[in-house]
Amino acid sequence: MSDLPTLPVTFRPGRTRAVLLTAGVVIFVVISGVSLLLEQLGPGERLSFVVTGALSFWVLAQLARVKVVADDSGVTVVNIASRRHLDWAEILRVNLRPGDAWVFLDLSDGTSLPALGIQPGIARERAIADARALRTLVEARSLRDPEQDQG
Structure with a gap:
């Protein structure tokens, strides 16, 4: 990877x-x-x-100030008026569909969280690349976490 x-x-x-x-x-x-x-x-x-x-x-x-920060402990989403830290296991899917103003994170509690730090407004290609990178990180981390729990 x-x-x-x-x-x-x-x-x-x-x-x-x-x-x-x-x-x-x-x-x-x-x-x-x-x-x-x-x-x-x-x-x-x-x-x-x-x-x-x-x-x-x-x-x-x-x-x-909007941004999405991914680190070893999870993902921190900073939107206009809020900040939320998510563990990797809480994120089920990263979505950026055609017509979306920004990325949405589907969460394990059944909700969806907008992540305004990745938005295709002015730089569409950059936003698509960032969404793919975050999706890859989420998939890699969610696959790795169960192995760590068994060890």
């Missing part, structure tokens, strides 16, 4: 992340700059412009 990525490995939408963070910085700089250029604004109004720009940047940074 030489196709297996070396652990730990982090999957994240690099281009999407770059676009979101760049847009956040530009929005912050433009809104803050406008607050400084408008001479009729008082200090409180200027501050509200800067806070609005900072809040816009923070929202875009939260959207950019």
Whole structure:
């Protein structure tokens, strides 16, 4: 299984992340700059412009923080507002079907967990390769775990 990525490995939408963070910085700089250029604004109004720009940047940074981290202990899925660690045995299948906005992990408890760290939005080929790599890791780890339990 030489196709297996070396652990730990982090999957994240690099281009999407770059676009979101760049847009956040530009929005912050433009809104803050406008607050400084408008001479009729008082200090409180200027501050509200800067806070609005900072809040816009923070929202875009939260959207950019999504990732999937695979290590020896399992997989950690970091989505926009949540973080969840899964043991390898909890993941039954990695799905990225045509038309899906991101990967879904089918779990042993019967639920499905979206993994926004692998999404085909801007870089479709990269997302497909990442989904395959994660699927290969899940299959390899789920096959290996029962052998370790018997030993």
